[in-house]
Amino acid sequence: MTAISHSSGDLIADRRADYARMLDEAGDHAAAAEVMEQAMALVPDWPAGLALLATYRENAGDVAAAIATLKKLDGEDAEDVFAASLKLAVLGAAEPPAHPPGRYVEALFDSYADHFDQALTERLEYNAPERLAALLAGSEGETRRFRLCADLGCGTGLSGAAFCKRVARLEGFDLSANMLAKAEEKVVYHHLAQADLLLAPEESGLFAPGLERRRADLVVAADVLMYLGALDSLMDNVASLIAPGGIFLFSVEDGGDAETFTLLPSLRYAHAFAYVEGMLSRAGFDLKSHERAALRKDAGEPVPGILFLAVRRLA
Numbered sequence: 001m002t003a004i005s006h007s008s009g010d011l012i013a014d015r016r017a018d019y020a021r022m023l024d025e026a027g028d029h030a031a032a033a034e035v036m037e038q039a040m041a042l043v044p045d046w047p048a049g050l051a052l053l054a055t056y057r058e059n060a061g062d063v064a065a066a067i068a069t070l071k072k073l074d075g076e077d078a079e080d081v082f083a084a085s086l087k088l089a090v091l092g093a094a095e096p097p098a099h100p101p102g103r104y105v106e107a108l109f110d111s112y113a114d115h116f117d118q119a120l121t122e123r124l125e126y127n128a129p130e131r132l133a134a135l136l137a138g139s140e141g142e143t144r145r146f147r148l149c150a151d152l153g154c155g156t157g158l159s160g161a162a163f164c165k166r167v168a169r170l171e172g173f174d175l176s177a178n179m180l181a182k183a184e185e186k187v188v189y190h191h192l193a194q195a196d197l198l199l200a201p202e203e204s205g206l207f208a209p210g211l212e213r214r215r216a217d218l219v220v221a222a223d224v225l226m227y228l229g230a231l232d233s234l235m236d237n238v239a240s241l242i243a244p245g246g247i248f249l250f251s252v253e254d255g256g257d258a259e260t261f262t263l264l265p266s267l268r269y270a271h272a273f274a275y276v277e278g279m280l281s282r283a284g285f286d287l288k289s290h291e292r293a294a295l296r297k298d299a300g301e302p303v304p305g306i307l308f309l310a311v312r313r314l315a
């Protein structure tokens with residue numbers, strides 16, 4: 001993912017920060033940290049600068065200094081846009097939060113929207129939507145059509161595009177306005193709206209006036225749960241959205257033998273199979289099929305995932 005960047009408001013500090021970035025990219029992490037310290041001397045409370053300084057210090061192997069910088073960032077960044085809480089947890093200096101900060105995820109995808117499709121499909125070999133579509137075809141056949149599909153965390157619409165041929169109405173929901181704007185350009189959705197899957201159903205945006213409960217016979221969430229952490233609110237939302245007998249199709253990063261879910265160095269979450277199965281069952285779903293598969297690449301390595309197809313119980 002690309003970094004979120006903001007100007008410091010000080011031209012010289014920005015120039016030093018640019019130079020520090022070049023040094024870091026060239027592999028001279030200690031020099032990058034030193035130049036970034038000089039930038040921060042001019043704008044000591046600049047949140048984006050603190051986030052960069054922490055990264056360069058960590059890259060240079062000075063974890064204690066990185067933690068100190070992240071603690072200062074934590075105090076300066078009230079909305080946690082730069083995810084100090086997650087980074088401190090990854091470095092072992094704080095407990096992992098149950099959910100990522102919403103403003104961090106929103107800003108991350110807002111900044112990523114213009115490059116998302118090309119990066120994901122060309123460089124990262126992203127194929128979760130196609131694999132989920134294949135899992136659906138394997139379970140329900142190629143010809144079954146759906147009345148209403150809700151694509152949760154629809155992003156730029158790669159997932160909607162994989163399902164639109166077999167649904168009469170396609171609705172897309174996402175936290176990021178810029179991702180939604182890109183989805184609109186694909187002209188496959190009948191309804192697109194901002195929503196937060198971590199909020200309770202009545203506040204999430206999935207049930208705005210005119211949008212009934214239990215209206216969907218297919219709900220898809222491709223490559224989204226790794227940005228949610230604990231799955232309670234997601235399951236409440238999907239259970240409210242889906243009609244009895246409806247299908248919930250989604251992917252997770254494979255959390256292996258963990259009891260529940262794990263925060264990864266990538267700042268995404270991985271979910272254990274047993275945790276997901278238990279959450280589905282509690283929310284009124286029967287797991288019908290699942291498949292282990294690489295979802296995409298990260299730093300050149302395949303990301304192990306699990307694809308799930310669950311059916312909402314009739315009663």
Ligand SMILES: C[S@@+](CC[C@H](N)C(=O)[O-])C[C@H]1O[C@@H](n2cnc3c(N)ncnc32)[C@H](O)[C@@H]1O
Nearest residue numbers: 109153154155158159174175176196197222227
């Ligand atoms: C990796 S993208 C996947 C997009 C799309 N499903 C696809 O397959 O291309 C993850 C998407 O989940 C969205 N997302 C993350 N957390 C969310 C939340 N709490 N509520 C709604 N959308 C969220 C992000 O904004 C992003 O667009």
